[in-house]
Amino acid sequence: MEVVIYPDAERVARHGAGLVEAMLKVKPDAVFGFATGRTPIALYRRLVERHRTGAVSFARTTSFNLDEYLGIPADSPQSYRSFMDREFFDHVDIERENTHLPACAEGENPQRVGPAYEARIRAAGGIDLQILGIGHNGHIGFNEPSSSLASRTRVKTLTRRTLEANGRLFAADEFQPRLAITMGIGTIMEARRILLLATGAAKAAAVAGLVEGPVTAMCPASALQWHERVTVLLDEAAAAQLRYREYYDLAHRENRALKERFGDFYAPE
Numbered sequence: 642m643e644v645v646i647y648p649d650a651e652r653v654a655r656h657g658a659g660l661v662e663a664m665l666k667v668k669p670d671a672v673f674g675f676a677t678g679r680t681p682i683a684l685y686r687r688l689v690e691r692h693r694t695g696a697v698s699f700a701r702t703t704s705f706n707l708d709e710y711l712g713i714p715a716d717s718p719q720s721y722r723s724f725m726d727r728e729f730f731d732h733v734d735i736e737r738e739n740t741h742l743p744a745c746a747e748g749e750n751p752q753r754v755g756p757a758y759e760a761r762i763r764a765a766g767g768i769d770l771q772i773l774g775i776g777h778n779g780h781i782g783f784n785e786p787s788s789s790l791a792s793r794t795r796v797k798t799l800t801r802r803t804l805e806a807n808g809r810l811f812a813a814d815e816f817q818p819r820l821a822i823t824m825g826i827g828t829i830m831e832a833r834r835i836l837l838l839a840t841g842a843a844k845a846a847a848v849a850g851l852v853e854g855p856v857t858a859m860c861p862a863s864a865l866q867w868h869e870r871v872t873v874l875l876d877e878a879a880a881a882q883l884r885y886r887e888y889y890d891l892a893h894r895e896n897r898a899l900k901e902r903f904g905d906f907y908a909p910e
């Protein structure tokens with residue numbers, strides 16, 4: 642696991658956007674796994690800026706989002722589809738039919754959505770780069786604590802803590818879904834490369850669990866310790882509870898020196 646700590650959230654976004662851009666250079670038809678939440682917004686903004694200058698194109702890419710609420714229509718402003726359109730898809734050249742979310746249409750059996758979504762990911766050749774945030778309780782996607790580390794895309798009930806954290810986006814009289822369909826931890830682990838972003842002091846405990854804690858279903862993000870290619874980008878506040886902080890900085894400096902000497906090795910499958 643590569644852990645890189647920056648003084649602020651802006652640098653985190655810049656590094657994250659740089660990795661997306663590097664992926665596009667070697668694989669213009671890359672398959673991306675996208676995340677919602679406040680954290681990746683700065684990264685999406687940077688990518689939109691880079692797209693406007695003509696530096697990057699998403700025209701040949703495909704995307705699969707981690708999760709979607711169950712019980713609100715896709716065109717609701719609260720849906721993750723709307724979030725992605727608003728924050729990213731509407732501002733870049735990705736083909737809308739190539740953007741996927743695990744949404745359940747009105748009247749559809751939600752239990753069928755997961756297996757169909759998995760089949761679509763497989764048909765696209767799997768995810769090249771998965772972007773992740775992290776919940777206060779260590780969730781990734783909507784895999785709440787106690788989620789099986791082998792789980793696949795399915796319906797999940799949200800914890801009270803998650804409902805409270807995400808409740809800020811809903812008006813008092815507005816319906817807030819208590820269920821969502823999320824890629825499973827097993828699904829996320831199949832991405833060839835993973836980029837997790839965390840910023841702010843509220844994420845410090847979850848980040849410590851992810852990087853230095855035991856691998857446990859009680860901190861779903863800790864499963865990433867078993868993944869071969871994970872980059873964790875943090876700001877100072879989110880890194881505050883890491884015990885090996887000094888080592889991560891040292892390793893980052895060494896890795897950077899290697900890259901300067903030998904180039905940035907990146908070979909997608």
Ligand code: GLP
Pocket residue numbers: 676677678679680681707708773774775776777781782783803807
């Ligand atoms: C939601 C999403 C996660 C996201 C998390 C943190 O619950 N399902 O994918 O990582 O919230 O969100 P934020 O970045 O707003 O803190």
